[in-house]
Amino acid sequence: MEDNRIWEFEESLWTGDADVYRELVDDECVMVLPEQPFVFKAQVAIDAVSNTPRWSKVSFSEQQVMRPQEGLIAIAYKADATRDGEEYVAYCTTTMRRLEHDVWRVVQHQQTLPPVAGGATKG
Template sequence: MALGHAPHLFVGKDATEAVSGMSDWEDVTFSEKSVSRPEEGMIVVGYQVAALKGETRFAAVCTSVYRRKGHDDWSVVQHAQVATAT
């Protein structure tokens, strides 16, 4: 997982911990959505996100890759986000 804060690259348990406990946003908007299925059992999504909580604003472009482990059982294989100007 690639995130905008140090150490920027996270793997396994560290990736899960890097995003756990994040505060909930009051308003989230997704745009420029793209979904592709390069092969059976894999989905790649890309999108822009804008989020707001109080006076705090966040904007980023993101990609995520999901792999099917079983029927209706998908897991994130990769996620990257690059913060953009809000």
Template sequence: MTEAEFWKMEEKYWTGGSDYARSVTRDDAVFVFPYPAGILNAEASMKGLDGAVPWRSVTFHDRSFTHQGPVAVLAYKAHAEREGEATFVALCASTYVDDGDGWRLMSHQQTPAAIAEAGA
């Protein structure tokens, strides 16, 4: 896959809904979300998507991309919007692996920008 295709996949991960997320997430994936969610396995993270208000849009800033063999890492600052909520701004990282069934998410982490900036 090209770098542009990885970024499109990441955008769809945010906006494509729970069915899409399930289709491209490994069963042993790990998620690190802001409190109170915390560290979740794939099953718990996917359950959290059920019934959640979907992200209407997301834009990526300060992009970083690394691809070595069957592993790709995307790091970025996300600005995501949901209906009726303030824009969510976070520093994020996603790791994808090509496990023989195509590229699938192995790990995703989010740190709210306000927390990241407070620690600077």
């Protein structure tokens, strides 16, 4: 998959409806999200995200694309998303695997919230 298609694919996961999400996320996906229970797998991961409101706009920066082997793509990026006046920033990774020609599924996704400026550190 070419880089521009990768980012279109990823954007659709942020802004598309639940059907898009269910179509593009593998049944054996594992996710780490910044909400309880934090670690999600398989259908629980799909349900958790497909039942949340979609973002109306998302932009990516600090984008990295790695192709460690044929049929496997790992990406990392910073996401800036908005919906109804709400803003969200996270650093993310996604791993996709190819099932067949031009058919890709997400097998891993992780979101990390940046530290709050001036926040206390744990020690």
